[in-house]
Structure formats: C-alpha cells, structure tokens
Amino acid sequence: MSGDDVDESGGPDPGDDEAAGDPGADVTARNDRLVESLLAGEHRALARAITRIENREPGYRDLVSRLYGHTGTATVVGVTGSPGAGKSTLVDKLTAAYRDRGDTVGVIAVDPSSPYSGGAVLGDRIRMSAAAGDMDVFVRSMSARGQLGGLSTATADAITALDAFGKDVVVVETVGAGQSEVDVVRAADTVAVLVQPGSGDDVQMLKAGILEIGDVFVVNKADTDGVERTVAELTEMIRRRDDSSQRGRTAQPAAADEEPWQPPVVETVATSGSGVDELLSALDDHAAYLARTGAGERRAVDRLTEEIRRLVRADANDLLADEIERRGGIESFARRVRDRETDPYAAADEILEPLRECLESRGDNSTDGPSTPE
Amino acid sequence: MSTDTERGLRHRPIRCLIAKVGLDGHDRGAHVISRAFRDAGFEVVYSGLHRAPEEVVQAAVQEDVDVLGLSILSGAHNTLVPAVIEGLQSYGAFEDTLVIVGGIVPDEDRERLREMGVAAIFGPGTPMEETIEFVRENAPRRER
Numbered sequence: 001m002s003g004d005d006v007d008e009s010g011g012p013d014p015g016d017d018e019a020a021g022d023p024g025a026d027v028t029a030r031n032d033r034l035v036e037s038l039l040a041g042e043h044r045a046l047a048r049a050i051t052r053i054e055n056r057e058p059g060y061r062d063l064v065s066r067l068y069g070h071t072g073t074a075t076v077v078g079v080t081g082s083p084g085a086g087k088s089t090l091v092d093k094l095t096a097a098y099r100d101r102g103d104t105v106g107v108i109a110v111d112p113s114s115p116y117s118g119g120a121v122l123g124d125r126i127r128m129s130a131a132a133g134d135m136d137v138f139v140r141s142m143s144a145r146g147q148l149g150g151l152s153t154a155t156a157d158a159i160t161a162l163d164a165f166g167k168d169v170v171v172v173e174t175v176g177a178g179q180s181e182v183d184v185v186r187a188a189d190t191v192a193v194l195v196q197p198g199s200g201d202d203v204q205m206l207k208a209g210i211l212e213i214g215d216v217f218v219v220n221k222a223d224t225d226g227v228e229r230t231v232a233e234l235t236e237m238i239r240r241r242d243d244s245s246q247r248g249r250t251a252q253p254a255a256a257d258e259e260p261w262q263p264p265v266v267e268t269v270a271t272s273g274s275g276v277d278e279l280l281s282a283l284d285d286h287a288a289y290l291a292r293t294g295a296g297e298r299r300a301v302d303r304l305t306e307e308i309r310r311l312v313r314a315d316a317n318d319l320l321a322d323e324i325e326r327r328g329g330i331e332s333f334a335r336r337v338r339d340r341e342t343d344p345y346a347a348a349d350e351i352l353e354p355l356r357e358c359l360e361s362r363g364d365n366s367t368d369g370p371s372t373p374e
Numbered sequence: 375m376s377t378d379t380e381r382g383l384r385h386r387p388i389r390c391l392i393a394k395v396g397l398d399g400h401d402r403g404a405h406v407i408s409r410a411f412r413d414a415g416f417e418v419v420y421s422g423l424h425r426a427p428e429e430v431v432q433a434a435v436q437e438d439v440d441v442l443g444l445s446i447l448s449g450a451h452n453t454l455v456p457a458v459i460e461g462l463q464s465y466g467a468f469e470d471t472l473v474i475v476g477g478i479v480p481d482e483d484r485e486r487l488r489e490m491g492v493a494a495i496f497g498p499g500t501p502m503e504e505t506i507e508f509v510r511e512n513a514p515r516r517e518r
Contacts, residue, residue, distance in 0.1 A: 043465065047437070
C-alpha cells in the first residue's frame with residue numbers, strides 16, 4: 001500500500017484480446033502509466049514492463065518505442081560459457097564489484113526451457129547473493145521458451161527497459177550453446193566468454209562460434225588443475241582468430257586507422273571472488289577502447305542493423321502469413337503444386353504478387369515514412 | 375505498425391517463484407515441486423536456500439511472478455509468512471500474487487495464515503496433481 005505501488009487498476013484490462021492488431025486507447029493509457037512509473041524508478045513497473053515485452057503483449061511495441069528515447073546510458077555486458085562454467089557465480093561477484101563502486105546493476109539471466117512441457121526451472125537466482133535485499137540490483141530470469149529467434153529480440157527489448165530505468169550496467173548471462181544464445185549475447189557492448197580448466201568440451205564450444213564473439217576471455221575455477229594449459233590454448237586460439245579474420249562478427253574489416261583489440265585472458269575463482277577486480281578492469285578497458293576508437297560506433301550500427309533486419313523479417317512474415325491464410329492456407333498451395341497445377345516458384349510468386357505491385361506502385365512517393373501496405 | 379502481436383508468442387506460462395525462506399536446509403520438497411511445476415509447463419524461478427523474507431519479496435517483485443510458493447519446514451512460518459506478505463504489500467504486489475505455503479504447518483496455525491492472505495497450505499503427502507491443479511485454477515489471470 002505504499003512506495004512502489006504501480007497503478008494498474010481498472011480491472012483485468014478487458015479488451016486485450018479484441019485489441020489485437022491495434023494498441024487501442026486503454027492499452028495506450030496503460031502504457032502511459034507504466035512508462036511514467038518506470039521512469040519514476042518504481043521496480044514493479046520495470047518488472048511489469050519486462051513481462052509485457054517478454055510476452056509480446058498488445059502494445060509492447062509502443063512500450064519499447066517510448067522507453068527507447070530514455071536509453072543509451074547503460075553499459076551492456078554479456079557473459080556466456082558452457083553449463084557449469086560458473087557464470088551465475090561470476091555474475092554475482094561482478095555485480096558486487098559494480099555495486100562497490102556505486103553502479104546500479106540490471107541482470108538478465110537466460111535459461112533454456114524444456115522442449116517437452118515448455119516449462120522451465122530458472123535457477124540463476126540461487127547464486128545471486130550480491131543482489132540480496134539490494135533493490136539497486138534488478139535480476140530478471142528469462143526462459144528461452146523455444147522462441148525461434150524471438151529470444152534475442154525479447155532480450156534486447158528487456159535491456160532497453162533496464163537502460164531506460166537508469167541502470168548503469170546491464171549484464172546479460174546465457175549458456176553459450178546454439179545460435180540464439182550467441183545472438184542474445186551479441187546485444188552486449190562487451191562480451192565475456194567463460195571457460196573452465198581442463199575441459200575439452202569448452203574448446204569444442206569455442207570452435208562452434210563462441211570464440212569469435214569474445215572480447216574478454218575468462219578462465220574460471222583458476223584454482224584447479226590444468227589452468228596453465230587452458231590459458232595457453234585459449235591465448236593461442238585468440239591469436240589465430242585475430243590473424244585469420246579481423247573481427248569475425250562484422251562483415252567489413254576493421255578500419256585501417258583503428259587499433260585492433262587484443263582480447264585479454266583473465267583468471268578468476270568466482271567462488272572466492274579472486275580475479276574479479278581484474279575482470280572488471282578488463283571490461284572497463286574494452287569499454288574505453290570502444291569509446292576511443294570507431295569500434296563502438298561500428299558495433300552499435302552492426303547490431304542495430306541486425307535488429308532492424310530481424311524485425312522487418314518477422315513483420316513481413318506475419319503480413320504474408322495473414323495473406324496466405326486469406327487465400328486458403330499454405331497447404332492448398334502445396335496441394336496444387338503436388339497435383340502439378342503449378343510449381344513452387346509460381347506459387348511463391350502468386351502469393352507475393354500483391355505485395356510486389358503495392359511496393360512498385362508506391363515507387364517514388366515512398367519518402368513519407370513507413371506505413372504498412374494495404 | 376499494424377502487427378503489434380507476434381503470432382504464437384502470446385500465451386504466457388504461469389510464472390512461479392519457489393522460495394526457501396528461513397533457516398531450514400531441507401530443499402528436497404522445493405526441488406520436487408519445482409520440477410513438477412516445470413513439467414506442468416510453468417516457468418519456475420527457484421530461490422535457493424536460506425532466503426530472508428526481504429530477498430523473497432525482492433525476487434517475487436523483480437521476476438513479476440503470478441505465484442509465490444513458500445517452502446517452510448522450520449516451524450517459523452508465523453513470523454516468516456507475515457514478513458513476506460507485508461513486503462509484497464509494500465510494493466503493491468500482494469493483490470495479484472497467489473501465495474501458497476508448502477511444508478509442515480500445524481492445524482492451529484493454518485487458519486491464521488489463511489487470514490493473512492495465504493491461498494493454500496500443502497502439507498506432506500499432498501499429491502502433486504492437487505497442487506498443480508490448484509495453481510492452474512487460482513493463478514491470477516491479470517493479463518495475457
């Protein structure tokens with residue numbers, strides 16, 4: 001009844017379902033209240049906003065758009081590594097280090113969901129003791145929910161919410177396996193990749209595309225056997241990476257006048273907190289490097305390019321899915337192709353024809369901003 | 375911007391926090407229930423052991439859960455549960471959170487906990503289906 005009370009009264013928001021496709025007045029009003037409360041620093045509003053974003057509820061786009069104008073101040077750090085490498089524990093210690101110097105922290109912990117039930121057990125909070133009782137640490141667990149490609153969009157939007165809320169640092173933590181996780185962590189300005197000693201699996205993982213995205217490498221559990229070898233292997237791999245492809249994550253090569261970034265290898269023992277200060281300065285160094293050179297800007301543009309592309313693709317897919325539905329469903333096309341009445345290319349052309357016509361007819365008067373066809 | 379909802383991503387799984395509050399170190403029950411909830415399609419945030427009431431409140435608020443399941447085997451429910459409920463109230467989060475308690479609660483305490491706002495208490499031997507069914511039926515459907 002006090003403090004953080006978010007006014008979302010007015011009943012269970014009737015009309016949510018009817019309003020699909022059009023945010024509608026009540027959704028807009030709800031977003032007004034939510035954005036206002038979030039910007040005023042109410043934790044519950046932030047939590048709600050992330051829920052809306054995660055669930056893709058009606059009006060979430062409008063919500064993200066409004067929050068976007070308030071972003072740009074947070075440093076986003078991605079932490080990834082194989083299961084059991086100690087990510088959660090390290091993120092906890094890192095969070096404590098950020099808090100010690102007065103930074104407010106948001107953490108997004110992504111866990112896989114069960115492919116069978118769709119449910120998930122999100123256990124990242126178990127290791128979070130730095131966050132205990134400190135509301136300036138906002139931890140949010142997200143399940144992958146089997147969303148195809150949607151996860152990275154949802155995570156990026158959740159980062160937007162935390163940034164708008166005013167967090168100085170946002171840490172995104174995810175298992176480094178599979179393309180969608182790699183995409184998630186790419187939303188970060190700086191990516192730390194965690195490896196544990198003596199694990200051949202980790203080296204395999206690095207081969208599978210994680211090596212390219214690391215800006216800082218961390219050999220965690222550095223009090224166990226095989227540390228030297230792992231550090232040596234890692235250093236060697238990084239050198240080869242930089243020799244063969246200057247920044248694998250970007251299509252264009254680094255500008256000639258730009259100093260290259262040498263990813264450091266930091267040894268930590270997350271359980272004791274040893275090496276965490278070194279990790280923090282390595283992350284700071286990278287942030288400074290991004291700001292000093294053109295690398296930060298190029299990276300941001302690359303990231304946004306990919307994000308916009310993803311949205312356009314998803315939206316175009318939706319529009320086309322509707323169109324296909326109107327014309328009797330994709331299966332009716334498939335049957336006609338099977339019966340040799342038409343062929344796959346002609347079927348695709350047939351579906352896309354109205355879109356193509358529409359775009360062509362707009363031709364030269366397309367400068368007045370985006371609006372959906374029809 | 376006509377497509378404001380993405381197909382197929384609308385349904386929200388029931389989101390729960392399973393929390394071990396207080397000093398008892400027995401988390402078998404919490405683990406079992408977490409897994410059963412997951413298999414029922416819920417999204418379960420597990421707190422880990424020995425959480426103080428304010429930590430539980432913090433987690434429930436930040437994770438924006440529909441259901442808060444408190445596992446208490448220490449017998450300290452008469453102090454821990456009110457502390458959690460007051461905390462939720464201070465964030466305006468009590469109204470749309472279903473609070474349930476699992477563990478050993480003597481009959482004479484049950485009524486008091488219910489009056490405080492605990493929706494249900496599940497003692498030892500409660501069939502898992504019963505708990506899952508209760509959550510399905512009573513989880514607040516504040517928005518979808």
